[in-house]
Amino acid sequence: MRHTVKPSLLGNVSTGTIQRWICSLQPRLQHHIKQPLTASEPTDIQSIRWQRTFSSSRPHRKLTPPQKGAPSPSPPPPPPPKTRRSPLLLLTLAVLAGSAVYWATAGSTSGSFDDNGQRRLAAGGGIGLNKETFVPFAVVAREEVSPTAFVLTLRLPEGVSDEGRTRTVDAIKAAWQHGLWSVEVKQPQLQIARDYTPLPNVDGVPNEDGTEMRLFVRVVHGGEVSRYLSRRTVGSTVDVRGPRLSFDVAARVGEAGGKETTTKGGEKQVVVLAGGTGISTALQAAHAVLGQGTSVSILWANRQADDSIGLNETGNGAAVNPVVRDIKALQSRYGSDRVHIHNFVDAQQTWITEASVRKSIEGTDGAASGGSWYWPWGKTQKKTAVVPQPDTTNPTCVYHSPRMLERMEADVLRGSPKAKKCSCGTTAESTTGQAGGKNLVLVSGPDGFIAAWAGPKTWAGGQERQGPMSGILGHMAAKDPQTFAKWQVLKL
Numbered sequence: 391m392r393h394t395v396k397p398s399l400l401g402n403v404s405t406g407t408i409q410r411w412i413c414s415l416q417p418r419l420q421h422h423i424k425q426p427l428t429a430s431e432p433t434d435i436q437s438i439r440w441q442r443t444f445s446s447s448r449p450h451r452k453l454t455p456p457q458k459g460a461p462s463p464s465p466p467p468p469p470p471p472k473t474r475r476s477p478l479l480l481l482t483l484a485v486l487a488g489s490a491v492y493w494a495t496a497g498s499t500s501g502s503f504d505d506n507g508q509r510r511l512a513a514g515g516g517i518g519l520n521k522e523t524f525v526p527f528a529v530v531a532r533e534e535v536s537p538t539a540f541v542l543t544l545r546l547p548e549g550v551s552d553e554g555r556t557r558t559v560d561a562i563k564a565a566w567q568h569g570l571w572s573v574e575v576k577q578p579q580l581q582i583a584r585d586y587t588p589l590p591n592v593d594g595v596p597n598e599d600g601t602e603m604r605l606f607v608r609v610v611h612g613g614e615v616s617r618y619l620s621r622r623t624v625g626s627t628v629d630v631r632g633p634r635l636s637f638d639v640a641a642r643v644g645e646a647g648g649k650e651t652t653t654k655g656g657e658k659q660v661v662v663l664a665g666g667t668g669i670s671t672a673l674q675a676a677h678a679v680l681g682q683g684t685s686v687s688i689l690w691a692n693r694q695a696d697d698s699i700g701l702n703e704t705g706n707g708a709a710v711n712p713v714v715r716d717i718k719a720l721q722s723r724y725g726s727d728r729v730h731i732h733n734f735v736d737a738q739q740t741w742i743t744e745a746s747v748r749k750s751i752e753g754t755d756g757a758a759s760g761g762s763w764y765w766p767w768g769k770t771q772k773k774t775a776v777v778p779q780p781d782t783t784n785p786t787c788v789y790h791s792p793r794m795l796e797r798m799e800a801d802v803l804r805g806s807p808k809a810k811k812c813s814c815g816t817t818a819e820s821t822t823g824q825a826g827g828k829n830l831v832l833v834s835g836p837d838g839f840i841a842a843w844a845g846p847k848t849w850a851g852g853q854e855r856q857g858p859m860s861g862i863l864g865h866m867a868a869k870d871p872q873t874f875a876k877w878q879v880l881k882l
């Protein structure tokens with residue numbers, strides 16, 4: 391349903407004019423958008439980094455007045471005729487009208503422009519999920535997690551061609567096989583997009599038609615896309631583009647291509663430091679490696695207890711929170727000796743500490759070096775295996791060289807023509823054919839969280855890269871290089 395704008399709000403100004411105004415104002419309204427999207431030919435914008443409850447407010451970019459004494463690029467124009475409206479007045483009108491359109495349309499729970507998606511499907515939206523254009527997905531379920539967070543389930547709507555449906559199923563399947571991935575969701579009124587990380591189906595039951603994605607979204611105060619998503623209800627649509635592939639955790643851990651095993655207590659370990667909705671990345675990583683023997687330890691930090699309610703309870707308490715329900719399903723599928731979740735809540739004065747990370751890491755360190763080790767927290771176990779460590783000084787060790795990692799944004803799809811084989815003998819697909827890999831520490835959350843733990847990411851050549859490892863983990867690695875030689879840190 392097209393949402394009509396009340397004439398009383400806008401006078402005789404047409405919606406099209408207002409949208410053009412909004413577009414012209416976009417650079418000022420959206421300080422953080424590097425390239426605006428266009429409806430017909432979306433560009434590959436970079437979503438802003440995680441700006442959620444953990445991060446401090448990014449500074450507002452102010453429109454700077456001309457400097458006193460600065461050279462004038464051209465002679466001053468003649469004074470405008472008196473009848474001409476001042477640009478300031480026009481700008482003010484445009485802002486007011488733009489806001490009116492935005493609030494009149496964005497406030498609708500039943501959607502705004504093409505809410506049932508049918509018009510866009512007819513106009514070519516039926517091509518299915520792809521990296522170039524946004525296509526409408528239907529919201530088929532919505533579950534509340536806490537007062538500020540919810541899970542939306544999206545599915546390709548009816549009306550998409552068989553080809554489009556197959557493309558979507560294949561793209562989503564390939565993304566899950568790759569490991570970590572996200573999709574971009576567009577806010578149609580402002581034409582801006584942000585990344586969201588789909589939650590895996592941890593119970594092993596495939597979704598109905600292979601086109602479903604579940605997004606765990608936190609509403610950011612003043613945030614455009616998260617607030618827009620918070621108003622989406624079942625029956626409306628959201629525009630999605632992707633998938634955007636991130637890192638291949640299974641290949642890095644050295645178990646890519648392995649078969650599901652029932653062996654308990656795998657030889658490798660993935661430790662995830664997850665801030666808020668960073669838990670989605672943690673669950674993706676778990677999904678990627680748990681089938682092959684690796685153990686996963688998640689240190690999950692939230693601001694409020696609501697976000698992880700039921701996690702430490704047994705019985706039905708956990709059922710109210712869909713993310714907690716997923717974590718519990720993962721533990722019952724793979725065993726709580728292989729899936730560890732440790733909960734930290736700011737409001738309860740509990741934080742992830744260097745000591746808690748060290749405990750998780752030392753578990754595997756002890757296993758690899760032959761001593762007793764902490765795993766799970768505080769429990770002493772015996773060494774199970776000696777794992778060969780890759781020669782990460784070798785720059786052709788594509789999955790494990792720290793120098794290569796610093797310059798990377800993501801891994802290429804395994805098996806694709808661009809994919810390189812690892813020369814260090816550490817992955818199932820390595821040139822030596824030996825398995826080995828490295829343990830992983832993944833840091834996933836808002837920018838400030840990542841920077842504090844592993845140092846900031848860097849930008850080069852228009853790409854956001856891993857950058858050197860620093861932060862608390864960098865400090866820990868400097869103190870104990872022997873342990874950290876067996877670990878790789880990924881900033882997500």
Ligand SMILES: Cc1cc2nc3c(=O)[nH]c(=O)nc-3n(C[C@H](O)[C@H](O)[C@H](O)COP(=O)(O)OP(=O)(O)OC[C@H]3O[C@@H](n4cnc5c(N)ncnc54)[C@H](O)[C@@H]3O)c2cc1C
Pocket residue numbers: 419420421422437438439440441442447448449450451572584585586587588605606607608609610611612613614615616617667670882
């Ligand atoms: C790979 C990746 C995966 C992600 N996965 C998820 C996920 O699964 N779930 C999830 O919830 N999030 C995820 N995020 C974060 C998500 O992409 C968004 O950044 C988040 O939802 C906020 O977007 P927004 O449009 O709502 O906020 P924005 O509009 O971008 O605002 C962000 C913050 O900036 C402030 N701000 C806005 N405008 C200004 C201004 N002019 N001056 C100063 N401050 C301003 C806002 O008040 C707010 O605090 C992911 C990010 C990445 C990069």
